[in-house]
Amino acid sequence: MKLYIDPITVNCRKVVAGLDLIGADYEEERLSYFGGDHKQAAYTAINPNAELPALVDGDMKLWESNAILVYAAEKMQNGEAYPPDPKVRADITRWLLWESSKWFEACYVYLVENVVKPMLDNTPDKAILDAHAPMFHARAAVLEASLVDRQWLSAGHPTIADIAIASPMHLHGVQKLPLVDYPNILGWIARVEALPCWQKSDPVPHIPPELLAKVG
Ligand SMILES: N[C@@H](CCC(=O)N[C@@H](CS)C(=O)NCC(=O)O)C(=O)O
Numbered sequence: 001m002k003l004y005i006d007p008i009t010v011n012c013r014k015v016v017a018g019l020d021l022i023g024a025d026y027e028e029e030r031l032s033y034f035g036g037d038h039k040q041a042a043y044t045a046i047n048p049n050a051e052l053p054a055l056v057d058g059d060m061k062l063w064e065s066n067a068i069l070v071y072a073a074e075k076m077q078n079g080e081a082y083p084p085d086p087k088v089r090a091d092i093t094r095w096l097l098w099e100s101s102k103w104f105e106a107c108y109v110y111l112v113e114n115v116v117k118p119m120l121d122n123t124p125d126k127a128i129l130d131a132h133a134p135m136f137h138a139r140a141a142v143l144e145a146s147l148v149d150r151q152w153l154s155a156g157h158p159t160i161a162d163i164a165i166a167s168p169m170h171l172h173g174v175q176k177l178p179l180v181d182y183p184n185i186l187g188w189i190a191r192v193e194a195l196p197c198w199q200k201s202d203p204v205p206h207i208p209p210e211l212l213a214k215v216g
Helices: 010-022 065-076 086-119 126-146 160-169 183-193 196-200
Strands: 002-005 027-030 054-057 060-063
Touching: 002 010, 010 065, 010 086, 010 160, 010 196, 054 065, 060 065, 065 086, 065 160, 086 126, 086 160, 126 183, 160 183, 160 196, 183 196
Parallel strands: 002 027
Antiparallel strands: 002 054, 054 060
């Protein structure tokens, strides 16, 4: 399998950590997100959405990070990271869909305003963040309540659901995600951050130091 990534991005961190949790071997093809490699014809022939990541396995070109996680887990028959019980799979599928339809959107504005804009010498727009906050809190409340009686999202141990949901908040400190009122989320993300697969996929060493210095 060949994985096309830039390790600094949210959805690439997701597949790098997820494939490590799954124990899937792959060859890495590194592209530059800030350099716009994902918009070049060589890559859009693989992912016509011009978005990272993508996976190529033989004649299959697979995009959508959560589909990549499910495919790799099924291919490796990893019953820990993606347990075969239909109810657990349904629960994990629910979290993967919620991440791509709700949670990514809820967290992304903080990444743009508080991380990407400063890196590009622009100022975070407080009005945009204030307008966005109610949506973030409505969705964070769903996650908070779901974690009230559990250490991990599904199955009682780390699965691809935890990796998927953690990814949009992977830089939550510098993103300045307003998590102070969510003790269950904070406890859970600390557990994710202690996982070897999460630590090995840390994007910070891949961010040019001159860009990193611009983020407060
Ligand atoms: N739903 C897609 C989203 C992929 C996505 O948005 N990737 C970002 C990086 S995290 C990207 O490459 N965006 C293209 C751009 O900003 O030009 C997935 O989960 O793979």
